[in-house]
Amino acid sequence: MAEQNMECVTKSHPHGHTHSHQQTKAVLNRLSRAIGHLEKVKQMVEAGEDCSDVLIQLAAVKSAINNTGKVILKDHIEHCIVHAIEEGDHEMIEELNRAIDQFMK
Numbered sequence: 001m002a003e004q005n006m007e008c009v010t011k012s013h014p015h016g017h018t019h020s021h022q023q024t025k026a027v028l029n030r031l032s033r034a035i036g037h038l039e040k041v042k043q044m045v046e047a048g049e050d051c052s053d054v055l056i057q058l059a060a061v062k063s064a065i066n067n068t069g070k071v072i073l074k075d076h077i078e079h080c081i082v083h084a085i086e087e088g089d090h091e092m093i094e095e096l097n098r099a100i101d102q103f104m105k
Contacts (some may be wrong), residue, residue: 023075026069034064069103 037060046055076096084092 022078023071025072027075029066030064030071034061034068037061037064073103075102 008097037057041057044057077104081092081096084090
């Protein structure tokens with residue numbers, strides 16, 4: 001199976017370059033793990049399990065999502081932002097700052 005790659009192309013700012021990221025497989029694995037944790041939370045709620053246990057499982061979901069975001073951010077900086085700086089694309093940096101602000105809410 002061919003590995004899919006994330007690209008530095010967004011709806012709001014299509015860039016004139018594409019390149020593969022090194023962490024696509026790791027991101028997909030982390031997302032699968034987060035989905036698994038979230039499914040477990042749903043099952044726990046449906047089964048009426050203890051609220052404390054549900055909250056602990058929700059913490060695992062939050063952690064998985066946050067860690068996935070960190071991997072994506074690092075990969076984005078190492079590839080897209082480096083390329084944007086080399087090309088003099090300052091709008092891409094502003095876009096990154098907006099994305100970080102949204103992610104950190």
